Amino acid sequence: MRTDERMDERKKQVLAAIVQDYILTGEPVGSRTITRRYNLGVSAATIRNEMADLEEMGLLEQPYTSAGRVPSDYGYRYYVDCLMAPERLTREEVEYVYQRYNQKMLEIEQVLEETARLVSEMTAYTAVAMGPNQDHAVLEQVQIVPVQATNKALLVAITSTGIVEHRIFTISDNITPEDLARISQVLNTNLQGIALEAMQRAVLKDIYREITEHRSLVKLITDLLQQILVLEGNEKVYLDGIINILSQPEFKDWDKVKEILAFFEREDSLRRIFNASPGGGLAIRIGQENKEEGIDKCSVVTISYAVEGKIIGKVGLLGPTRMHYPRVISVLQCVADSLSRSLQQFYR
Amino acid sequence: MRTDERMDERKKQVLAAIVQDYILTGEPVGSRTITRRYNLGVSAATIRNEMADLEEMGLLEQPYTSAGRVPSDYGYRYYVDCLMAPERLTREEVEYVYQRYNQKMLEIEQVLEETARLVSEMTAYTAVAMGPNQDHAVLEQVQIVPVQATNKALLVAITSTGIVEHRIFTISDNITPEDLARISQVLNTNLQGIALEAMQRAVLKDIYREITEHRSLVKLITDLLQQILVLEGNEKVYLDGIINILSQPEFKDWDKVKEILAFFEREDSLRRIFNASPGGGLAIRIGQENKEEGIDKCSVVTISYAVEGKIIGKVGLLGPTRMHYPRVISVLQCVADSLSRSLQQFYR
DNA sequence: TCTTAGCACTCTGGTCTAAAGAGTGCTAAA
DNA sequence: TTTAGCACTCTTTAGACCAGAGTGCTAAGA
Numbered sequence A, B: 001m002r003t004d005e006r007m008d009e010r011k012k013q014v015l016a017a018i019v020q021d022y023i024l025t026g027e028p029v030g031s032r033t034i035t036r037r038y039n040l041g042v043s044a045a046t047i048r049n050e051m052a053d054l055e056e057m058g059l060l061e062q063p064y065t066s067a068g069r070v071p072s073d074y075g076y077r078y079y080v081d082c083l084m085a086p087e088r089l090t091r092e093e094v095e096y097v098y099q100r101y102n103q104k105m106l107e108i109e110q111v112l113e114e115t116a117r118l119v120s121e122m123t124a125y126t127a128v129a130m131g132p133n134q135d136h137a138v139l140e141q142v143q144i145v146p147v148q149a150t151n152k153a154l155l156v157a158i159t160s161t162g163i164v165e166h167r168i169f170t171i172s173d174n175i176t177p178e179d180l181a182r183i184s185q186v187l188n189t190n191l192q193g194i195a196l197e198a199m200q201r202a203v204l205k206d207i208y209r210e211i212t213e214h215r216s217l218v219k220l221i222t223d224l225l226q227q228i229l230v231l232e233g234n235e236k237v238y239l240d241g242i243i244n245i246l247s248q249p250e251f252k253d254w255d256k257v258k259e260i261l262a263f264f265e266r267e268d269s270l271r272r273i274f275n276a277s278p279g280g281g282l283a284i285r286i287g288q289e290n291k292e293e294g295i296d297k298c299s300v301v302t303i304s305y306a307v308e309g310k311i312i313g314k315v316g317l318l319g320p321t322r323m324h325y326p327r328v329i330s331v332l333q334c335v336a337d338s339l340s341r342s343l344q345q346f347y348r
Numbered sequence C: 001t002c003t004t005a006g007c008a009c010t011c012t013g014g015t016c017t018a019a020a021g022a023g024t025g026c027t028a029a030a
Numbered sequence D: 001t002t003t004a005g006c007a008c009t010c011t012t013t014a015g016a017c018c019a020g021a022g023t024g025c026t027a028a029g030a
Helices: A002-006 A009-025 A031-037 A044-056 A073-083 A091-101 A108-123 A177-191 A201-210 A215-232 A242-247 A254-265 A267-275 A325-346 B002-006 B009-025 B031-037 B044-056 B073-083 B091-101 B108-123 B177-191 B201-210 B215-232 B242-247 B254-265 B267-274 B325-346
Strands: A126-130 A139-147 A152-159 A164-170 A237-240 A282-286 A298-307 A310-320 B126-130 B139-147 B152-159 B164-170 B237-240 B282-286 B298-307 B310-320
Touching: A009 A031, A009 A044, A009 A073, A031 A044, A073 A282, A073 A325, A091 A108, A091 A325, A108 A126, A108 A237, A108 A310, A108 A325, A126 A242, A126 A267, A139 A177, A139 A215, A139 B139, A139 B152, A152 A215, A152 B139, A152 B152, A152 B164, A164 A215, A164 B152, A164 B164, A177 A201, A177 A215, A201 A215, A237 A267, A242 A254, A242 A310, A242 B254, A254 A267, A254 B242, A267 A298, A267 A310, A282 A325, A298 A325, A310 A325, B009 B031, B009 B044, B009 B073, B031 B044, B073 B282, B073 B325, B091 B108, B091 B325, B108 B126, B108 B237, B108 B310, B108 B325, B126 B242, B126 B267, B139 B177, B139 B215, B152 B215, B164 B215, B177 B201, B177 B215, B201 B215, B237 B267, B242 B254, B242 B310, B254 B267, B267 B298, B282 B325, B298 B325, B310 B325
Parallel strands: none
Antiparallel strands: A126 A237, A126 A310, A139 A152, A152 A164, A282 A298, A298 A310, B126 B237, B126 B310, B139 B152, B152 B164, B282 B298, B298 B310
16 A cells, blocks of 8 residues: 555554544544543644544545544555454453354254354344355265155255255156165265266266166256255355344434345345455455445455365454454454364264 | 224224325324315314214324324224225236246245245235244154265154254264164154154154164154254244335334344244234234234234145234235235145145 | 644534424304 | 314424534744
8 A cells, every 4th residue: 555655653553543432432533532542642733633644645534624533444444454453352252152162053054043143242243154155065965765655755965065955856656765765876876076066067977877767857856956055055144133233323324224234135245245355264345345235334354264174154244334343353263263163073 | 892882984984094094194194184185074173073082982092282193003903803995906916926926936945935025025014924833743754864974864854744854963883874774764654643742752662662772862863853843943934024114114213123123033022923813814913912022013914824724834924003904914815825825735 | 844732713413492384172153 | 963263282394503522724832
């Protein structure tokens, strides 16, 4: 950032003070307030001059002439990148997170739901946990169970990410349980370890070579597999703490709240926002850095979780740009860590 | 209701006019407005006298001295019970509902999700669809699938209400796939057709008689069955259109909105409200008739859906007491009807 | 050259008042 | 029994006013 050249030590202190104070109070910060609350050793007039400079540089904004200053999106960005001191969670809080993950949780869905709840509870923002991305997952097992005394069967599939999906479908009368068992077996030997995306093409031929009859049924089943695993089972979204948005004074405006709630109802937008920063680890997007509609007054912080070194999904939260970044980051890091370890049990 | 004796024809007309006008506009209704908009053939002064009577009878309320009148909960109740003219959906609307249910929907969950979405869309209130009540459901099938190359197994169960639930669990090393197949088979012959509630007691003995080893595993499995079917799979709640609540002018108040959103987060409260009217068919609960906390300014309308003559679940909605009852009722009846027929396919 | 005290000026937010508007209740006449 | 008329009540809106917070600028001091 070119602004760096002009940022001397004192300007940094002033910016940090303003951001911190504004995050705390939500009120525009004046020069007097800074001299009173933060001991920078200079007078209010000096601070005023610095503030004018910072505004010039685009790091601060004034809601109206002769009000205090408020950080701009760039101001937050600079704070997050260069000024922010990490906040450590207390021993009790870390303990609490561990304890929450030590509950008996037997399904991934439950773990993710609990994760969203925990994050929203600890940060008072709206939390999102996204289920494993199945793009690079492989099929672990597939089983077809005839439903007795009906013309239905149940297809169950397990992926390497520990996701289980099922679907009931209708079979014609001439299919016997033995047929289904045979198909199950052939599918398993051929599909195990195959990436979900790749399933369709080449592999299907091998299967056809082994199964000469009921090919339309096999086609149906592979289609269903594709559907339930790739289209529906992929990156399920778990939301918690939507109400928290309402507690933020910046969203006292009716239309803003509606915009954000509408955003939450569009799951694909949520997925896009969460996958916007391709790398792993922590990602912070402030204000207009979020390209999706309706959340340009919000910040989104995400962190990836991984199993055996492989990134498989993301957790994060959404709140006002006036967000308590240091705390949010610590909470997310702690939670992502515990989540990763907790998920280990569902993988081999 | 004792008020009936004092309700002559004209009073009914006046009450109906006030309720309808208030539902439409949301503004207190004055005597002038009624003479202008509804042609009752009498003057405003006469209407005023009638309104005073109706207020005395507890059917109307005045927000403050010399404002117009607003229906009380009793007023709505009388309107709903005695005055309301049913509103017929247009041919196009009915067609639209059919078409929505004619989509390819392969799981009950999907159908119920779609139902909630449809109701909220057609009424602009917050819709709730509740999954089948499992209290009188019986187990249809259970299957245990070993997960290859791990010490895990997958338990899948289907109930007579068409609900499929699954759970992964850990097994000890000395359990062979054949053991699991045998247990599956014994469980099926013993548990098929057994009510979920009754599963625990007597039946377990029969099973033990047939399986002499791995009893702790059998115990684990029946416990899991109980858990996933009775505790978690029962009456799942599908919500849609929470934003709609915000559009209602009566909920412009911050705290009210929070109260209602908090109510929505307590799923057990939702279930209680929905099951509050034990009979089948349509149920309307107005204002304080709802005993749950936070929604005493709301009305809840529910209708049951059934398969093969048996009531298995409910659909409904929540909105302000100033609700467009005639339309809501028509929509719910049409939807419940289509839903029941659509679900038929998941049952035999 | 940088810092600071002083001061005039600006803008918001709350309180107060006045006037307009909507609607009522009561009375007396039809 | 119905209705016209009228005084009265209460809310809502707009405007006026003031206190408070904060700024920008200037000029003097370090």
